[in-house]
């Protein structure tokens with residue numbers, strides 16, 4: 001397990017930065033004044049815990065022992081508990097650094113790939129069922145990422161920046177130039193609605209990546225992947241990775257959408273099942289399929305498909321959960337009720353910006 005005494009990488013690169021962040025174990029790193037604490041750390045390759053970078057997952061929680069930050073959000077409305085708030089915890093992804101800081105945070109025990117900006121062009125564009133866009137972008141230079149990670153995309157020249165997970169298997173160290181995203185079209189969505197209006201192949205795209213840590217889990221175990229809607233994108237990447245690394249382990253993917261007409265990505269799921277038909281199980285479940293339709297599969301919420309019949313010992317399995325905040329919270333409660341330890345549950349909660 002990571003330990004607060006584990007020395008962070010690339011420590012003490014103070015350069016011209018304004019503020020020094022000192023960790024409880026005596027190490028330190030530098031960030032620019034008014035920079036977000038998490039981004040300042042990631043920029044230097046420090047293995048700072050995080051997933052969402054937008055204040056919803058709580059993974060970057062950090063105890064502030066000294067110094068001043070400005071919160072971007074009201075921490076009372078964040079995943080921090082009242083007790084954590086009273087003990088001085090903040091969210092590093094939402095904390096602008098205003099002075100030298102003293103902090104206590106448990107850094108990760110694996111290296112992170114440094115996020116970096118890159119430029120590419122839309123080379124694949126397809127509307128899938130459920131108003132989902134299958135977007136493929138080819139970048140000028142190869143880059144690498146880990147399963148379940150995501151990038152922040154913007155059309156060149158625009159300030160509208162949105163984060164989406166890669167659905168491809170993680171590339172090797174040589175990297176890849178082309179990646180794919182599954183993007184739900186949101187009414188009035190400034191990025192997604194613009195993207196969906198017509199074929200955007202040839203448009204220049206800017207991206208900063210990679211971010212997130214949901215799929216970085218090295219334990220050989222059976223795995224339960226649970227996705228709502230386009231939350232299936234990181235699950236596809238994670239599932240492919242686990243089949244490569246732990247081919248003898250069972251893998252069940254529960255995929256929830258509203259109705260049969262919204263079932264996109266079935267071809268991608270089928271390709272995963274074809275890799276290991278005996279150990280992979282795929283359970284689509286529909287929450288709003290009309291009664292009396294021809295659908296003979298599961299109906300209900302994704303939590304309704306999590307039962308005793310998953311063919312694995314849930315207490316020993318790992319779970320990878322991606323979807324809306326209420327969905328992820330409900331799944332976490334269900335898994336814990338079935339005896340899965342909290343440390344085995346890796347979640348990525350997203351909330352559409354709506355803009």
Ligand code: FES
Nearest residue numbers: 053055058060093
């Ligand atoms: S709350 Fe900060 S990374 Fe998710």
